[in-house]
Amino acid sequence: MIETQGLTKHFKDVRAVDGIDLTVAPGELVALLGPNGAGKSTTLRMLTTLIPPTSGTARVAGFDVVRHQRQVRLRIGYIGQGNGAGHSQRGRDELISQGRAYGLGVKDARARAATLIDSLGLAEVADRRVSSLSGGQRRRLDIAMGLIHAPDLLFLDEPSTGLDPQNRANLQEHILDLRAEHETTIVLTTHYLDEADSMAERVIVIDHGRIIADDSPARLKAEHVGDRIILGFDAETEAARATTTLAAYDPAREGARLTIATQGAPRQLPGLLDDLRAAGHPAAEAEVIRPTLDDVFLKLTGRSLREGGAAETRELVEV
Amino acid sequence: MTTLITDTTTVFSRELRPLLRDPFTIIFSMVQPLVFLGLFAPLLPDNSLQWFVPGIIVMSCLFACSMTGSNLLFEIQTGSHERMLVTPLRRPALLIGRALKEIVPMFAQAALIVAVCVPFGFRFEWAGAVVGLIILAAFCIGLGALSYTLALASKNQEWMFWTVQQTLLFPLLLLAGVLLPIENGPGWLQALAKGNPLSYVVDAERSLFNGEIFTSATLYGLIAAAAVGALGLWAGVRAMRRSD
Incomplete structure (x- = not known):
């Protein structure tokens, strides 16, 4: 589903992503774990055609992210760090126009929007202005937007940042349900250790723009820490x-x-x-x-993710 | 499947929807130039409505479409612009759709201005006016796309958008002879006006509203508008590709 070779992105003198080779098979749920500024989001932005790589190649859903942007865009869903729904819009309107953007007819877009509103528990707020929704409601709306065209591959960039523990658990449940029902391939970035640990079957640890470990949480822990x-x-x-x-x-x-x-x-x-x-x-x-993924990260880098990552504010989120 | 036209419609109707749901702001902004016209036109010499009204129409469209990027700035901050960039929407559709959302209400306003001015002696030809609005639309799509580009460039420093927009808009207007004729000005000013694409669009509008369609003024206006339109779309698509 994803195949990259030497994927690299430089911003001026900063090597945000420094030669990433990554293969993700259909149906996998992969978490990219690392501190803020490690290059997770930049990697995701290249895979979703938002920014071109400085060098290296990436094929996503069978197409090159530079030469066949449109083909890639048609096949992926993306839930970014911000709010996908415009704040002056109403949730249902945004879902319908999102469906239209992916080529659904008016009737299909309406029906699909109604289904998602229902399954994500947004019925009461879908016809209100997005700016009046709570953080958790907006995040669920973002998820609905990313799913409007039922993509085979879904990218989530820091999906639970800024949510309280209850909403985080709720969101994780939605993502796992989605996967169980539709066998969607899911790639998410996170700096929450417990999130990577409990959700992903495969954790890719990224630091300074490179992959430093790639395995199931259990094996990472057994191999590196014990x-x-x-x-x-x-x-x-x-x-x-x-x-x-x-x-x-x-x-x-x-x-x-x-x-x-x-x-x-x-x-x-x-x-x-x-x-x-x-x-x-x-x-x-x-x-x-028993070891945590933080122990793994500490062992691999000599630094703790807890100090350097999770406690930081969103202002430090990488470009 | 989607086309450039359906994509543009998607973007345009998304942009317009909040306005339609809350039409008060749009009505208020449509009345504004009427107030301007009512206070300014009595100061003009007799029979100058014919000269002045097309200029006012151009001016209000210009103000509106130069604001295309201001709504975008907010959506860049909140994340919904990024979400739209990941969809398969064609990039020019993002530019045209947003510019049209500013232009279409202004065309409704133009109709209102004309309707109010006709009893006071303003005369116009339908065919010419329609051609005039098409030329104006091409120009405004270009300017709207440039405003979009400016918003992308100033996404981390919002003040820059307003500074550049204000700094450029007024010279552009004054040097096109919208409010006062350029012919009476000094040579250097006339030379500057000749380099301003908007001058040709304004000249074309005046002759077209008079019903003179097949003239060199129309041709120059069309060329100037098409050039600005193409430049805006080119710059906008490029900026979207590079934005990080």
């Missing part, structure tokens, strides 16, 4: 003895605490506790720490 088991003891002497008992796991001791780096910690922990009890120095407390 689990940790932390065991607490009543006394340092017991902890020291436990170190010997568990030598096979290569624990690190710090006072009365042991830390074990491993894979599949939840399955190992009961056995470990049994071993310790049998050896006569049972653990007083036990904790399993």
Whole structure:
């Protein structure tokens, strides 16, 4: 569905996107994860024909994004960071004109608009001015606009930025439903770690305009970080003895605490506790720490996404 | 399937819809030039309505279509312009549709101005007036597209749009002899007026409203309007392709 080779975009001296090779198969749900300014949105803007690449090529839905812009545009849906619906318009009017833009007849456009208004729960607000809608309602309207022509491939740029947790969860549900029903290929950018983690089967981590990791969330975590088991003891002497008992796991001791780096910690922990009890120095407390995508990002770049990305305001959103 | 015409209709009717839903603003703006005309025309020498009315029509169309970009500025900020750029709408349709939304109400206004002036001695020929409005429309589409281009160029600094628009609009109007005849001015001013494409459009409008269709004034007006129209569309399409 998407195939890029050496996709690059320079803005003056800034290498916003620096040689991205990416293949997305039909039906995939892919999240581009990275801090603000990493090049996610710029990549998306090239794939959606909004800006031409400085070098490299991209084929989207079977067509080149530079030479066959129109063919690409006919086949994709795009939900940008802003509001697709004009603020002085009414939601239903915008949906119908969006349908007309994609070549639907007046009757079909009306019918399609009505269906989407219904399925996205916009019936009460569709005939009001867009400027009077809440942030969550506007975002749902944007989603409806992007779906008017039932595209096979949908791009979403930071879909849940600026929404409260409840609206975010609601939106994620809509996106997953859409995929389940129509097998739409979905590419979204996000700097919310939990969003990438819970929605995407494939996470592409981007930093400084390059892809630095590309795999399922579970495999990224297992490969780059792994689990940790932390065991607490009543006394340092017991902890020291436990170190010997568990030598096979290569624990690190710090006072009365042991830390074990491993894979599949939840399955190992009961056995470990049994071993310790049998050896006569049972653990007083036990904790399993599973990695997050932030740990993956930290491992790969030495920086945390939480500090550098999610907390930042929208003013820093890249060009 | 879509064509340039259906795409233009889509953009035009989208733009016009909020106006139709709230027609008060449009009625108010249509009455404005009548007030202007009512206060200014009595100052003119006798029988000069014939000279003055076509100029007023050009002026109000010019003011309107130079504002094409101002609505766009807001839509660039909120994101709906970007959304439209991703649709398969043909790029010239985005320009023409938005310019037409400014022009069509002005043509309704032109009809109103003419209707009000006829009892006071204004005479016009239908065929000439229609040709005149077609030439004016071509010019205004070009100017509207240039206004669109200006909005794209000043999307991060809104003041620039207004500064450039105001700085260019008034010299353009005055140097076309819309309010006062250029013939009485000094040589340098007349030379500047000769380089102003709007001068030829205004001259054409005056002779066309008089019913003189097959004249060199019509031809020059048509050429000037077509040139501005083509320039505007070229610049606008180019700017959209490059905008980031």
